[in-house]
Amino acid sequence: MTDDTAIRTDDLEVTYTGNRDVTALDGVSVAFDENKLTAIIGPSGCGKSTLLKSLNRLHEIQPNAEIDGEVYLGDEAIYDTDEPLPEIRRRVGYVPQTPTALPLSIYNNVAYGAKIHGDYSRAELDDLVERYLRKVNLWDEVKDRLEDPGAELSTGQIQRLCLARSLAVEPEVLLCDEVTSALDPISAEQVEETLENLKEEYTIVMVTHSMDQAKRLADDVIFLYLGELVEASDTRSFFENPQHERTREFVKGHTAVDYDDEPSEEAATDEPPVASR
Numbered sequence: 380m381t382d383d384t385a386i387r388t389d390d391l392e393v394t395y396t397g398n399r400d401v402t403a404l405d406g407v408s409v410a411f412d413e414n415k416l417t418a419i420i421g422p423s424g425c426g427k428s429t430l431l432k433s434l435n436r437l438h439e440i441q442p443n444a445e446i447d448g449e450v451y452l453g454d455e456a457i458y459d460t461d462e463p464l465p466e467i468r469r470r471v472g473y474v475p476q477t478p479t480a481l482p483l484s485i486y487n488n489v490a491y492g493a494k495i496h497g498d499y500s501r502a503e504l505d506d507l508v509e510r511y512l513r514k515v516n517l518w519d520e521v522k523d524r525l526e527d528p529g530a531e532l533s534t535g536q537i538q539r540l541c542l543a544r545s546l547a548v549e550p551e552v553l554l555c556d557e558v559t560s561a562l563d564p565i566s567a568e569q570v571e572e573t574l575e576n577l578k579e580e581y582t583i584v585m586v587t588h589s590m591d592q593a594k595r596l597a598d599d600v601i602f603l604y605l606g607e608l609v610e611a612s613d614t615r616s617f618f619e620n621p622q623h624e625r626t627r628e629f630v631k632g633h634t635a636v637d638y639d640d641e642p643s644e645e646a647a648t649d650e651p652p653v654a655s656r
């Protein structure tokens with residue numbers, strides 16, 4: 380951990396209980412730097428979404444999820460705190476894969492969280508709505524129809540609206556769960572451009588299945604395999620000079636994974652690497 384760390388996990392373990400318990404994360408310790416975009420990549424089922432959601436306790440929505448270890452937001456242990464859960468989730472926002480507008484106007488989709496969390500005048504809300512719609516490059520497209528239902532926008536516009544809604548409550552960290560995968564290529568490009576701009580100002584942690592997207596957007600990459608952290612580094616080193624055989628195989632496209640596999644020796648080291656150190 381350094382002074383630049385915005386959020387980090389410490390020996391995080393998540394198990395889904397059931398007929399057959401699944402250890403989705405197995406002792407993951409990783410740090411995410413401030414004002415950087417970190418991509419979480421790895422084969423299907425390796426624990427990417429579980430890691431992302433554990434950063435704001437969203438995985439707790441699953442009743443069979445058990446967690447051990449800790450997540451620190453700054454110095455605060457988010458699993459051992461008196462801070463109310465809605466406040467933790469305000470501080471660590473989450474944008475899901477499927478763009479969904481609230482059944483409200485475009486204006487109120489953005490103002491929604493601010494109205495719940497703060498005491499704003501109408502003029503302040505007007506400013507806030509414009510500021511965040513501009514941040515996600517949507518203002519020019521919607522400024523003349525702010526009272527129209529958000530749901531009437533295109534899917535790509537709704538995804539940018541979701542980003543604006545998440546940002547309007549001023550999170551410290553933004554979690555993005557495959558936010559372009561449900562979009563057509565042009566909309567996906569617009570969302571990518573938005574993320575490219577936002578990462579100057581925000582700490583963003585993004586799950587992606589696209590290696591090209593990770594290469595284009597991410598400052599740092601972390602690679603999970605069978606619930607363990609295999610490699611974490613800056614994006615260029617990750618793709619040009621991967622340190623682990625498992626990473627090299629994955630980067631080359633060997634992505635098949637089976638949970639009955641034994642983790643590789645590399646993946647099972649006691650001290651998982653920490654991003655960008």
Ligand SMILES: Nc1ncnc2c1ncn2[C@@H]1O[C@H](COP(=O)(O)OP(=O)(O)OP(=O)(O)O)[C@@H](O)[C@H]1O
Binds near residue numbers: 395401403443
């Ligand atoms: N609610 C649940 N109950 C039981 N097992 C679960 C549950 N949610 C996830 N899992 C299992 O935990 C493991 C990790 O799942 P997770 O969704 O975090 O992986 P992922 O890397 O995001 O997968 P994908 O790339 O396919 O979205 C998988 O084996 C998955 O089947």
